Amino acid sequence: MLVENAGEIAPREVLLDRIWGYSHEIRTRTLDVHIRRLRKKLGRYGDLYIETIFGVGYRFQRFRQPRVFITGAPAVAMHAQA
Secondary structure: OOOOOOOOEEEHHHHHHHHHOOOOOOOOOHHHHHHHHHHHHHHHHHHHHEEEEOOOEEEEOOOOOOOOOOOOOOOOOOOOOO
């Protein structure tokens, strides 16, 4: 469900209801345990792919190349000089 809705936040209640059939009144750590196991299987990419939205749910992020910013480099003019 997370992959099918990549980039969208999947609320805890929706995941628990659609996957396990739990109503919103039931408090459980089932979802958290499964997310932890998925992250473990993804290894070092686990936290990159599965984002926790605290108090709301989870979001699957597709792979993105990490941006590298060089600090302390001199500014380069964006226009050509005549």
